Amino acid sequence: MPRRARVALACVPGLVAVAGLVLCAVGIDRTAGDAERPVVARAAAVGHKAAKPPIVPRERWLGDASYTRPPTRYADRVSAVFVHHTDSPNGYDCADAPRIIQYLYTGQAGVRHWDDIGYNFLVDRCGTIYEGRAGGADRAVVGAHTQGFNVGTTGIAALGTFTSGVPVPKAMTDAIAAVAAWKLGLTGIDPRATVRLVSTNSLSKYRAGTRGTFTAVSGHTDGYWTACPGAALMARLPEIRQHAARLQGRL
Numbered sequence: 001m002p003r004r005a006r007v008a009l010a011c012v013p014g015l016v017a018v019a020g021l022v023l024c025a026v027g028i029d030r031t032a033g034d035a036e037r038p039v040v041a042r043a044a045a046v047g048h049k050a051a052k053p054p055i056v057p058r059e060r061w062l063g064d065a066s067y068t069r070p071p072t073r074y075a076d077r078v079s080a081v082f083v084h085h086t087d088s089p090n091g092y093d094c095a096d097a098p099r100i101i102q103y104l105y106t107g108q109a110g111v112r113h114w115d116d117i118g119y120n121f122l123v124d125r126c127g128t129i130y131e132g133r134a135g136g137a138d139r140a141v142v143g144a145h146t147q148g149f150n151v152g153t154t155g156i157a158a159l160g161t162f163t164s165g166v167p168v169p170k171a172m173t174d175a176i177a178a179v180a181a182w183k184l185g186l187t188g189i190d191p192r193a194t195v196r197l198v199s200t201n202s203l204s205k206y207r208a209g210t211r212g213t214f215t216a217v218s219g220h221t222d223g224y225w226t227a228c229p230g231a232a233l234m235a236r237l238p239e240i241r242q243h244a245a246r247l248q249g250r251l
Helices: 094-111 170-185 237-247
Strands: 080-085 121-123 129-131 153-158 194-198 211-215 217-219
Touching: 080 170, 094 121, 094 129, 121 170, 129 170, 153 170, 170 237, 211 217, 217 237
Parallel strands: 080 153, 080 217, 121 153
Antiparallel strands: 121 129, 194 211
8 A cells, every 4th residue: 555654643723712622633635626536436236225314404503604615516426434533522511512513614614714614424422413514414525524535435523532541422423323324325335345445635545546445434544644533433433334234234
């Protein structure tokens, strides 16, 4: 696997108005023309769809913090899911999750001038799922979450920091599994399957134009030089894949 020198994590503070809130979103990729790049992943005949879980629409957290953004880009399908954490405090009240997501959005789209929040979905510690990036939760929206592998994937971010030894709430992992099962089931992909994706950016672990091999539910660190989504959440991915497979009726 061709590799580049390790890229240091670039954690930057969130808005000053939120004490202790830290945004560490590395490995984003806004390379022009991504939507035209090929995605290599073969889906079986669609026969293992999972139910769409309840998803809170972005309007519930967006409020008046809307920025002008370019047209949404779409891929042909979603072939893989990348799991993230937001590297923000864990001790929040779940009722405050919309406010936290709005601050994350403001830090990305406002302070850092991204085209939108990078994640397609966000999940709080109580298991509530929020729509992130605009364009339609049901569609294959190209996000900005995993350098080189935004096309044909969905980014799901866990609100919090899940480094080694930090408990990961079951409600949160169940919600991540539910989103993964639903999105991958739309194209008949087993969450435990191996998929091959074409890198669009040489800053990832794969040079642009080369193929990377992933599990259909992977962590951010699998595609980019980062510790995200944290060792504790990475350790839960096998369980998340199994749960997602069950939700697709595969077990």
